Amino acid sequence: MKSVLEALFYGNLRPEENILPQNPEYRNINNSISDAMCFWKEKLSPDDFNQLEKLLDLRGQSESMYATASFVHGFQLGTLIMMEVCAAKEELF
Secondary structure, three states, rough: OOOOOHHHHOOOHHHHHHOOOOHHHHHHHHHHHHHHHOOOHHOOOOOHHHHHHHHHHHHHHHHHHHHHHHHHHHHHHHHHHHHHHHHHHHHHH
């Protein structure tokens, strides 16, 4: 197994590329989104559909920013927990 620090140094640590939600509804939801996009592409004028795509792109950017902030917060919280655990270990002995 490669070192996590080496992977980080070389820019090979990209957790978002390896995440696949385990929720069984994930694939169904994405299929429903694809079906809805096909439906609206046929219903709307090209201009209106482009506006819808732009709106959805903005929503995706917003969700990506939120996911990034959640990841950072979770990592920081996890690190603080580990620091507290390590400090408590020293107090036990």
